[in-house]
Structure formats: structure tokens, C-alpha cells
Amino acid sequence: MQRMFIRCGIVNLNTNSFVAWKTVRRLFAEKTRPLTAIERQERFRDASSELISSIAQPQTAGGLASEISPTSATIPLTDAAVSQQASNVFEIPDVSVSSEVTRDKTPLPFEDIPGPVALKIFEKYWKYVPLLGTQLICSLLINRLTLGQLKWNRNVMPLKYLFNRYGPIVRIHGPISGDIVMIHRPEHIAEVYKQEGEAPVRSGIDVLQHYRLHYRKSRLPGPFTMQGTEWTELRGNLDKPFAQQLTRYFGKLEMTCDELVQRIRKIRNRQDEVPGDFDQDLSRWGMESFSILLLNRRLGFLEPSGLNAASEPARIIEALTSAHLYLSRCESGFQVWRFFETPYIRKLFAACDVIDGVIGKYIRQAQNKLRNRSASTYQEKNSTADNVEDNGSPILDKLILDQEMQPDDISTLIMDMIILGVQATTNSEAFLLYYLARNPRIQRQLYEEIGALMPSRGSELTQYSLKKMPYLRACIKECLRLRPAFPYVTRVLPKSITLHGYVVPKDTYVIMANQISSHREENFEDPEKFKPERWLSNNTERGEHQAFSSLPFGYGVRSCLGKQMAETEMMLLTAKLIREFRIEYDYADIGSNYMVVNVPNKPLRFRFVDRD
Numbered sequence: 018m019q020r021m022f023i024r025c026g027i028v029n030l031n032t033n034s035f036v037a038w039k040t041v042r043r044l045f046a047e048k049t050r051p052l053t054a055i056e057r058q059e060r061f062r063d064a065s066s067e068l069i070s071s072i073a074q075p076q077t078a079g080g081l082a083s084e085i086s087p088t089s090a091t092i093p094l095t096d097a098a099v100s101q102q103a104s105n106v107f108e109i110p111d112v113s114v115s116s117e118v119t120r121d122k123t124p125l126p127f128e129d130i131p132g133p134v135a136l137k138i139f140e141k142y143w144k145y146v147p148l149l150g151t152q153l154i155c156s157l158l159i160n161r162l163t164l165g166q167l168k169w170n171r172n173v174m175p176l177k178y179l180f181n182r183y184g185p186i187v188r189i190h191g192p193i194s195g196d197i198v199m200i201h202r203p204e205h206i207a208e209v210y211k212q213e214g215e216a217p218v219r220s221g222i223d224v225l226q227h228y229r230l231h232y233r234k235s236r237l238p239g240p241f242t243m244q245g246t247e248w249t250e251l252r253g254n255l256d257k258p259f260a261q262q263l264t265r266y267f268g269k270l271e272m273t274c275d276e277l278v279q280r281i282r283k284i285r286n287r288q289d290e291v292p293g294d295f296d297q298d299l300s301r302w303g304m305e306s307f308s309i310l311l312l313n314r315r316l317g318f319l320e321p322s323g324l325n326a327a328s329e330p331a332r333i334i335e336a337l338t339s340a341h342l343y344l345s346r347c348e349s350g351f352q353v354w355r356f357f358e359t360p361y362i363r364k365l366f367a368a369c370d371v372i373d374g375v376i377g378k379y380i381r382q383a384q385n386k387l388r389n390r391s392a393s394t395y396q397e398k399n400s401t402a403d404n405v406e407d408n409g410s411p412i413l414d415k416l417i418l419d420q421e422m423q424p425d426d427i428s429t430l431i432m433d434m435i436i437l438g439v440q441a442t443t444n445s446e447a448f449l450l451y452y453l454a455r456n457p458r459i460q461r462q463l464y465e466e467i468g469a470l471m472p473s474r475g476s477e478l479t480q481y482s483l484k485k486m487p488y489l490r491a492c493i494k495e496c497l498r499l500r501p502a503f504p505y506v507t508r509v510l511p512k513s514i515t516l517h518g519y520v521v522p523k524d525t526y527v528i529m530a531n532q533i534s535s536h537r538e539e540n541f542e543d544p545e546k547f548k549p550e551r552w553l554s555n556n557t558e559r560g561e562h563q564a565f566s567s568l569p570f571g572y573g574v575r576s577c578l579g580k581q582m583a584e585t586e587m588m589l590l591t592a593k594l595i596r597e598f599r600i601e602y603d604y605a606d607i608g609s610n611y612m613v614v615n616v617p618n619k620p621l622r623f624r625f626v627d628r629d
């Protein structure tokens with residue numbers, strides 16, 4: 018009984034329980050002298066039966082209304098009469114009291130989705146403002162200007178701020194380029210992917226598109242921006258050769274990792290520390306691996322004697338660094354480059370021209386090789402694995418032989434993969450080495466796994482041995498959970514759907530904030546901790562939607578084309594490095610800067626200490 022009072026005391030009463038409460042209260046309040054134990058028992062029995070019958074007979078709305086005062090609806094826990102009965106225990110049937118209110122489940126209109134209201138004030142003036150930028154950047158910038166509370170620091174802070182303020186679904190009014198809806202809950206992300214259809218549409222990188230379509234006058238805007246059947250067909254042609262390349266060139270990829278190991282030994286100082294620009298060395302490793310896989314060429318990025326500034330690899334690395342910097346400058350902020358040529362866009366285009374020139378050269382060479390061969394002879398030869406060296410690059414050749422692809426289109430495709438894919442891989446590897454350096458226990462466990470498969474220093478690695486390294490794979494997953502290269506993925510809805518009880522119409526641009534989901538406590542316990550164990554198959558923490566809580570490579574038919582390539586490269590290099598060195602890092606925490614790809618915000622001054 019007392020337990021029941023206490024339970025009632027902390028809730029607001031509905032009508033039946035309110036009557037019950039009044040009954041009990043009256044019976045105990047009518048006392049003029051202290052009650053004997055027997056009297057107390059009798060009164061409780063009376064109270065119980067009156068209470069039960071009052072619950073059983075519903076009251077009329079009118080009768081109740083007159084009895085309920087707005088302030089009496091919550092039962093105080095400290096009532097004197099109740100506390101006097103503390104030692105008596107009376108059993109009454111457990112009667113559940115439930116509300117009969119039915120809820121309207123009709124989805125709410127799109128306009129009701131919460132979002133920055135201040136923007137509405139500007140809505141009618143926006144049409145006079147020329148197109149300032151991509152939907153996200155433009156809206157977030159204006160959001161910052163209007164609310165004055167956002168600091169644009171090139172990371173996911175603005176997204177986090179909006180979710181913290183408006184909840185799990187946020188609408189940004191974009192009168193210029195359509196409204197944007199932002200989500201982070203895994204079940205909402207799952208719903209968007211479920212409805213994405215056969216040819217999903219995502220946003221592209223506007224300035225790269227501008228380079229192709231307006232500056233170079235190319236036909237295609239690039240793989241990240243290409244949409245519809247055009248891309249679906251191309252993608253269908255590429256998936257298989259991409260997977261095959263890894264098997265063919267695994268040995269060469271391993272050699273590239275060995276070269277980086279040698280280079281580390283060469284560049285580290287007396288304290289075994291590498292220079293702060295170690296990120297450049299990782300870029301060289303990323304580019305060398307890429308040119309092996311895509312062009313079937315060793316371009317010499319990791320030349321032990323270093324790179325001559327005028328050499329082709331040195332020019333590519335310089336152009337890549339510059340392209341990356343000016344791409345992020347052009348994509349964020351007010352995009353004045355849309356109206357006139359700014360210094361940033363000039364530098365970006367100059368860097369792209371260098372990369373394009375080199376790719377163009379290799380495409381022409383591959384074309385020349387193929388010219389004397391008929392497509393049928395090529396296919397015949399290409400079916401045996403050992404002659405691939407002489408035959409050029411299977412992927413490049415396939416693209417050239419594709420009747421639909423012009424050399425310009427191929428160049429566009431390869432350039433985007435370099436600027437975004439290679440950058441994503443090398444920066445992810447940088448974060449992984451950092452997390453391992455900062456977590457010696459995890460590094461030790463990883464070393465044990467690797468050591469069992471690579472007993473001596475120079476032990477060879479195979480694709481098969483990588484398969485037997487679940488902890489290494491878990492470390493990579495965990496690193497990409499904490500620092501996904503791309504903090505969000507976008508889709509344009511092919512049809513109307515319901516999200517969080519709101520209608521979201523067809524053609525709405527949806528931002529799925531992957532980095533936010535993967536940092537939330539409800540999705541991952543201790544979300545800020547680097548805990549690879551959570552990804553092991555025997556872990557019970559994994560919930561129904563966990564698959565959608567961390568999607569570093571996206572999901573579905575338009576997910577990352579280079580996923581397997583990136584994972585294999587990262588596994589190979591990490592296995593080699595951990596086998597050779599104990600990695601340490603002695604400086605301030607490394608966070609990330611968003612520069613179209615997440616990049617470390619501090620120099621990578623790792624110590625690579627030789628293992629005995």
C-alpha cells in the first residue's frame with residue numbers, strides 16, 4: 018500500500034486515481050485521537066475496498082471537473098497520515114491505472130520540423146542574393162551570421178550545434194536552393210537509405226564541377242557528382258575490376274609499405290621522431306599505392322634518396338597538397354569564385370591542371386598501347402593473370418575500351434579519386450597511427466595478433482594473413498568511427514518519406530551526420546574512447562541499428578567505390594609498421610580540421626621505436 022502511495026506521489030494523477038487518493042486521504046484525515054492498531058487496520062481495509070470500487074466505476078467528466086483543483090493533482094510524499102502507517106503493510110490487489118488518451122499518429126507537415134527560425138526573416142530577401150555556395154555551406158554560414166552563435170571552424174561543430182538546439186531532425190530553410198533536412202539518429206539514416214532507390218543522388222563538390230564543366234569544358238562533372246543511369250552503368254563496370262586489382266597487385270602494395278618503413282628509418286631523428294610534415298610521407302605512400310592499383314605503374318613517390326623538386330612525383334605531391342588546401346577554401350565561406358576568378362580558385366585550377374596533365378599523359382600512353390590491339394585480343398590476353406604487367410592497367414584499359422568514356426571523362430574520374438579517395442585514406446591512416454600511439458595497451462594487443470602471423474621482421478604478408486587479423490580490422494573501424502574521413506553523407510530523396518513523425522517531401526536534400534551518430538552515447542558506450550573491442554564479433558554491445566551508427570564509407574549502391582582498396586592499404590601498412598616499430602606520440606591531443614576531408618590538426622610527430 019505504502020509502495021503504491023509513493024508510486025502515486027511522483028506522478029500526476031489521472032481521474033480514477035485522483036478519486037482513489039481523495040478516498041484514502043479522507044479516511045485517514047478524520048481522526049480526532051490516535052488510532053489503535055486494530056482501528057488502523059479496519060480503516061485501511063475500508064479505504065482499500067472504497068478505493069477499488071472507485072477505480073472500478075468510472076466517474077462522469079462533470080463530477081470530476083468540480084473536484085479536481087489544478088494544484089492538488091500531485092500527491093505529496095510527506096503526508097503525515099501516510100507516514101504514520103509506515104510500519105503497517107496492507108495488501109491490496111494490484112490495479113493498473115492507464116490513460117485512455119489516444120494519440121494522433123498522422124505525420125506532421127514538413128514546415129513543422131524545428132530549425133533556425135531567424136532564417137525565415139531573411140527568406141524574402143534571399144532571392145536578391147546571388148547563389149553563395151553549396152546548400153550546406155551557404156545555409157550554415159547564414160545561420161552563423163543571423164544567430165551569431167556559430168563559429169565556423171571547418172569541422173562538424175555547426176551540425177552539432179544545430180542538433181543540440183533543435184533536436185534529432187533539423188530543417189534549414191534554403192529558399193535559394195531548396196530546404197535541407199539534417200538527421201543523425203541511426204533509425205532515421207536507415208530509413209533514408211532504405212528509400213534511396215536504384216540510382217541515388219547525392220550532392221557534389223561544386224568547385225570541382227565548375228572546373229570540369231566550365232573551365233575544362235569537359236562532358237562529365239566527376240564521379241562524386243555524376244548521377245542517374247550514366248553513373249550506375251560506369252559503377253557497374255568498375256566494381257569488379259577494383260576488387261580484382263587488389264589481388265593482382267598485393268605484392269607491389271606490400272613493397273610500397275616496405276619503402277615507407279625504410280623512409281621512416283631515414284627521416285627520424287635521434288629520439289626516433291619523424292618530422293612534423295610526416296603527413297607528406299603518408300601522402301606519398303597513398304599516391305604510390307594508388308598509381309600501382311589504377312595505372313599499374315611505380316611512379317617512385319617513396320624514392321629512398323628523396324624527391325627532386327622538379328620530378329614528376331614531387332610535382333604531383335605539391336599539386337595535391339595545394340589542390341586540397343584551395344578546394345577547402347573555395348568550398349567553405351562565401352563562394353565569390355562563382356562570379357569572378359579569385360586567387361584561391363586560380364591556385365586550385367593550377368593544381369588540378371598539373372594532376373590532370375600527368376593523368377592525361379598516362380591515359381595517352383595506355384591508348385597508344387591499346388591502339389594496335391583489338392579489343393578481343395586484349396580480353397583474351399587479360400584473362401591470364403601473369404601477363405598484366407605488359408598489358409598496362411586493367412582498370413585504365415577497361416575505361417579506355419568503354420565506348421562511352423572519353424579520355425577527359427577518365428581523367429576526371431581518376432582525379433577525383435586522387436583528390437578525395439587518396440586523401441581520405443592517408444588521413445585516416447594518420448589518425449589510426451595516432452590512436453595506436455595514444456593507446457599502448459591496444460597497440461600491444463595488436464602487435465601480438467600481427468606478430469603471430471609475421472613471426473620475423475621481414476615476414477611476408479598475404480591477403481589471407483590479413484583476413485586472420487580481426488583486431489587490426491577492428492582498430493581501423495574504430496578509428497573511422499571516431500574520425501570518419503567525411504563527417505556526413507548526403508542524399509536527395511527520390512520520394513516522400515516520414516522521419517521522426519514529420520513528412521519529408523521528395524527532392525529534399527538530406528544530410529546524414531555520420532560523425533555525430535558515431536559519437537553519441539546512446540549508440541556507443543564511452544563514445545570518445547578508442548575501443549576496437551566493440552567491433553569484435555563476440556561483443557554484445559552491438560544493437561539493431563548499430564550498422565547505421567557508423568558509416569564511414571556510406572551505404573548501399575552509392576557507397577564508396579574504394580572501400581576495399583582503402584581498407585587493404587591501411588591494414589597492410591599498419592601491420593608492417595606495428596611489426597617493425599613501437600609507435601609513440603608525446604605532444605598535445607590531435608583533433609581534426611574539416612578540409613572537405615577530416616585532417617589531423619597538429620603535426621604528426623610520431624616516434625617510431627624499433628622493436629627488438
Ligand code: HEM
Nearest residue numbers: 434438441442445502569570571572575576577578579583
Ligand atoms: C578511408 C578511406 C575512404 C573513405 C572513408 C571513403 C569514404 C567515402 C564516402 C563516405 C563516400 C560517399 C558514400 C555515399 O554517398 O554513400 C565515398 C564515395 C566514393 N569513394 Fe571513397 N572513401 C575512401 C577512400 C576511397 C578511395 C581510396 C577511392 C578510390 C581510389 C574512393 C573512391 C570513391 C568513389 C569513386 C566514390 C563515389 C562512389 C559513387 O558515387 O558511386 N574512396 N567514399
